[in-house]
Amino acid sequence: MIDLSQLRQDFPILHQQVGGEPLIYFDNAASSQKPRSVIDALVRYYERDNANVHRGLHELSNRATAQFEAARSRVARFIGAASEREIIFTRGTTESINLVAHAMAEKWGPEDAIVVSGMEHHSNLVPWQMAAQRSGASLWHVPVLDDSSLDLGVLKQHLSTGRVRLLSCVHVSNSLGSINPVPEICDMAREAGALSLIDGAQAVGHFPVDVAKLGCDFYAFSGHKMCAPTGIGVLWGRSRVLENLPPWQGGGEMIESVTLERSTYKEAPARFEAGTPDIAGVIGLGAAVDYLERIGLPAIEAHGTALTQRAVEGLVELPGLRLLGPPPGKPRAALASFTLQCAHTHDLVEFANTRGLALRGGHHCTQPLMKRFKAAGSSRASFYFYNTADEVDAMLRILREAINFFS
Amino acid sequence: MPLPDDLRDLYQQVILDHSRRPRHHGRIEAPCTHVHGDNPTCGDEIDLWLKLDANGNIEQLKFEGQGCAISQASASMMSVKMQGSSQSQARQLIADFRTVVTGEGNISDEDALGELALLEGVQKFPQRVKCATLAWRALEQALAEANGSQAAAPATPS
Numbered sequence: 001m002i003d004l005s006q007l008r009q010d011f012p013i014l015h016q017q018v019g020g021e022p023l024i025y026f027d028n029a030a031s032s033q034k035p036r037s038v039i040d041a042l043v044r045y046y047e048r049d050n051a052n053v054h055r056g057l058h059e060l061s062n063r064a065t066a067q068f069e070a071a072r073s074r075v076a077r078f079i080g081a082a083s084e085r086e087i088i089f090t091r092g093t094t095e096s097i098n099l100v101a102h103a104m105a106e107k108w109g110p111e112d113a114i115v116v117s118g119m120e121h122h123s124n125l126v127p128w129q130m131a132a133q134r135s136g137a138s139l140w141h142v143p144v145l146d147d148s149s150l151d152l153g154v155l156k157q158h159l160s161t162g163r164v165r166l167l168s169c170v171h172v173s174n175s176l177g178s179i180n181p182v183p184e185i186c187d188m189a190r191e192a193g194a195l196s197l198i199d200g201a202q203a204v205g206h207f208p209v210d211v212a213k214l215g216c217d218f219y220a221f222s223g224h225k226m227c228a229p230t231g232i233g234v235l236w237g238r239s240r241v242l243e244n245l246p247p248w249q250g251g252g253e254m255i256e257s258v259t260l261e262r263s264t265y266k267e268a269p270a271r272f273e274a275g276t277p278d279i280a281g282v283i284g285l286g287a288a289v290d291y292l293e294r295i296g297l298p299a300i301e302a303h304g305t306a307l308t309q310r311a312v313e314g315l316v317e318l319p320g321l322r323l324l325g326p327p328p329g330k331p332r333a334a335l336a337s338f339t340l341q342c343a344h345t346h347d348l349v350e351f352a353n354t355r356g357l358a359l360r361g362g363h364h365c366t367q368p369l370m371k372r373f374k375a376a377g378s379s380r381a382s383f384y385f386y387n388t389a390d391e392v393d394a395m396l397r398i399l400r401e402a403i404n405f406f407s
Numbered sequence: 408m409p410l411p412d413d414l415r416d417l418y419q420q421v422i423l424d425h426s427r428r429p430r431h432h433g434r435i436e437a438p439c440t441h442v443h444g445d446n447p448t449c450g451d452e453i454d455l456w457l458k459l460d461a462n463g464n465i466e467q468l469k470f471e472g473q474g475c476a477i478s479q480a481s482a483s484m485m486s487v488k489m490q491g492s493s494q495s496q497a498r499q500l501i502a503d504f505r506t507v508v509t510g511e512g513n514i515s516d517e518d519a520l521g522e523l524a525l526l527e528g529v530q531k532f533p534q535r536v537k538c539a540t541l542a543w544r545a546l547e548q549a550l551a552e553a554n555g556s557q558a559a560a561p562a563t564p565s
Contacts, residue, residue, distance in 0.1 A: 019411060344475040346449055347418070350532065354411045363450050370450070376473045377450045405410070406423065406476070 002295060002303050008386050010035040010291075021356030024391045029174050029202055029335050029382030030360055031224045034288075038227055041287035042280050053279055054253065068279055071286025072269075078289045079219065080210035081236055088242075088269040089277055092233035093201040094123040096220035097168070099235055099272060100197055101127035102248040104166060108135035113163040115155065115194070117180075118144040118372060119173045122365045124199045128168060137165070144372055148176045148326045155185065159192035166195045171209075172202035172333040175364040175378065176325035177308075179203075179333055186215035195241060201225055205292055206334060206384075207301035217241045223281065228288035232281030235272070242268035249274040300385045304334030307383045307392055311336050314396040319403060324378055335382035337364070340399075343406035345379045351402045357395055416528030417535070418476065422484075426476035431469045431486035439467075440553040444545035446537050451478045453542050457549040465492045468546070475538050477529065482542035484523055494550060501543050508539045 008014055011033050016023050025033060045067065051060035053068045069084070076084040090096045108114075114128050118141050132139040140158050143151045150169070158164055167189040172179050182198055189196040197218035203209055205226025211219045218241070223232040237245065247254055247265050251274035256264040265271045292300065312332070315323055320341030326332045340348055345361035352359050360380045363370045370377060381395060435456035445452045451474030460466040468489045470482045485504070489497055496519070503520055506512040508529040514520070529539045 344473075344479075346475040346535075346538070347477070350417070350535070351414065354414045362448075367450075376452075405418070 002299050002385055004386070004388055007295070008388075010037065011386055012036060012039075014386060018356040018358070019354045024357045024387075024394055026381040026383060026387065026391070026395065027358045027360045028384040028387075029225070029364075029380065031230065032205070032227050032384050033386065034227055034229065034284075035291050037291050038229070038284050038287045042229065042284050045280050045283050050279075052276055064279055067283050067286070068277070071282045071289075074286045074289045075234055078293065079204065079234075079236060080212045082212065083239060085267070085269055086236055086239055086242065088235040088237065088272045089282055090220075090233045090235050091231055091278070092222040092224070093199055093220045094127075094233075096218075096233055096235035097124055097197065097199065098127045099248050100166075100168075100218050100220075100237075100245075101131040103245045103272075104195075105131035105135040105137070106246055108137040108165060110136035110138075111163060112137040112165045113140055113158070113161065114138070115140045115142060115158050115164050115167045117142040117150050117169045119148075119150070119176060119178065119366065119369050120168070120170055121174055121199065121201070122367070123201075124168055124170060125368070138163070140164070142169070144176075144369065147330065148173070148178045148324070150178075150180060150185075152181075152185070152188070155188060159188055159194060162192065164189070164192060164194040166197060168197040168199070170199040170202070172200075172206070173325070173366075173369075174202050174335070175337055175366040175369050175380070177333040177335045177337065178326055179331045182214045182216065186217075190215065202333060202335075205288075205297075205300070206304055208297040211236055223285040223288060226288055227291055228285040229278075229281045232278050232285050234285075237268065239268070242272075245272075247271050247274070251275045253277075295385060303385050304383055307387055307389065308332055308334045308336060310389055311381060311383070311392045311395070314392070315399075318396070318399055320407075321399075321403075322375075324373055324375065334384070335380060337378040337380040339375050339378050340403065340406070342403055345377045347406060348379050348399075348402055351405065352395075352398055355398045355401075357398050359395075413528065413531040417532055419525050419528065421522055421525050422480040423476060425480035425483040429470075429479055429483035429486075431483065431490070432471060433469050434471065435467055435469050440549045442545050442549045442552060444541055444548065446474070446478075446541055449474070449538070451475060451538055451541050453478070453482055453545050455482075455542065455545040455549050457546070457553055459494075459553050463494055463554075465489050465494070465497060470542060470545075472542075474541070475535075477526075477535050478538040478541045481526060481539045484526070485542050485546065488519075488521065488523060489546070494554075497546070497550065501547055504543055505540060508536050 049063040051064045053065040073084045142155045186196045195217040198216045200221040204221040217238045219236040224230040254274040322339045324337040349361035362377045439458040453472035456469045458467040503514045510530045
């Protein structure tokens with residue numbers, strides 16, 4: 001079990017008041033807070049080791065390169081990659097998905113199809129719309145059922161056409177909290193000869209993720225939702241698949257030799273990392289991985305499940321509250337989205353803010369999904385391992401107060 | 408625990424009452440001008456129906472929409488004020504209302520605002536200005552379209 005009192009000391013930002021009340025930070029699905037060890041890693045890098053990586057022969061560059069590549073190895077081990085060469089650093093999940101969409105679209109034509117689910121974040125929808133427009137490929141959808149799961153029957157139909165080249169699907173829905181059956185989905189895609197990409201933005205850092213067990217071909221995630229700085233993310237790609245993927249951005253770092261007419265490219269991951277990378281961000285990500293592993297992913301998952309269960313049990317008791325996402329008893333990630341009959345989400349979030357409670361309100365970058373569930377938007381509480389049961393209880397009290405105010 | 412003053416100012420009883428029981432809610436049968444407005448980032452939406460009389464005055468104004476209490480109350484309060492207004496009065500009120508919620512500029516006719524002045528509380532919540540002004544921007548657009556499309560409307564209503 002997690003020793004919360006000790007662990008909360010690791011997060012300087014949590015110890016402040018907002019509106020005269022202790023901060024309750026329940027917007028972790030948007031971005032997590034950073035422990036002292038990650039902040040210190042950034043400071044240490046800039047104070048002692050800052051230099052460009054991979055090119056210098058001097059001491060600082062060697063140190064920076066060693067730390068940068070050590071972080072790559074730690075990330076590889078963290079998600080069960082076969083090799084650190086399968087880890088491509090990006091700006092975040094969005095860029096990871098855009099990389100694949102851009103590089104793959106070059107090979108697609110009007111006879112090909114891409115499949116995404118109806119519960120995707122805009123970052124796993126818009127890049128495919130753009131890729132479809134560019135290549136002429138079709139873009140098909142897997143509908144979301146009433147219980148917030150995916151209609152795998154429709155997925156099967158799509159795949160049976162033999163036209164699907166790639167399936168892209170979210171691991172954990174940021175709006176609903178659904179946890180999709182990734183191994184099953186990836187098996188189906190592979191049997192139909194399609195590649196699979198999993199958006200793991202809400203999964204990595206919340207429970208153990210092992211890409212080998214999931215069976216996908218690409219896995220994308222962001223650092224800032226798992227205690228690392230903003231601006232750094234990862235695309236994991238299966239070696240065999242990366243070998244055949246053309247580069248997407250050209251520049252330094254990604255080339256072997258350059259003439260005025262043409263260039264040859266390095267192998268992955270360098271081929272996909274043009275330009276000076278976010279070195280500090282990568283080092284911060286490595287520190288975040290160390291930190292999370294010290295606590296232990298199973299313990300983090302158990303804590304998140306317990307908090308979420310407590311929240312859900314309290315939420316469904318509130319008058320006029322409609323809980324979105326998997327029905328009680330079904331697997332649910334560490335978040336709860338809901339609507340109130342008496343108040344629009346922005347009114348509620350504004351109210352909560354005056355009580356020191358940070359909630360997220362709106363469509364959560366999933367407009368088609370909100371439409372699907374006939375919600376103009378929803379309020380979302382999302383938890384992480386540094387949140388407490390007392391905070392959940394305080395949220396429920398604040399929501400009751402808000403309902404009284406707006407009714 | 409008492410609520411902070413600025414929150415009480417934002418959600419005054421009159422405002423909450425308009426958001427719960429919006430006045431002039433619904434549609435107008437054609438011929439009339441219909442415009443749709445939204446705040447894409449927050450999902451507030453409004454549909455506005457505007458009917459001008461033979462003199463180009465606002466004969467009827469109705470709306471439907473969804474969004475926060477501020478956006479819906481503002482639309483309701485605007486609709487109450489605008490019935491029977493001339494277009495020049497309407498434009499004046501639109502400008503004055505913007506001053507009420509942003510605090511920028513000068514109010515030319517305090518009396519004409521009436522209870523719209525209650526939305527002054529929005530000033531402390533800059534992100535909510537677009538909620539408060541959604542219906543008003545839609546009305547501006549509807550007036551422009553009505554003047555453009557209705558040959559019967561006087562070119563210079565004022």
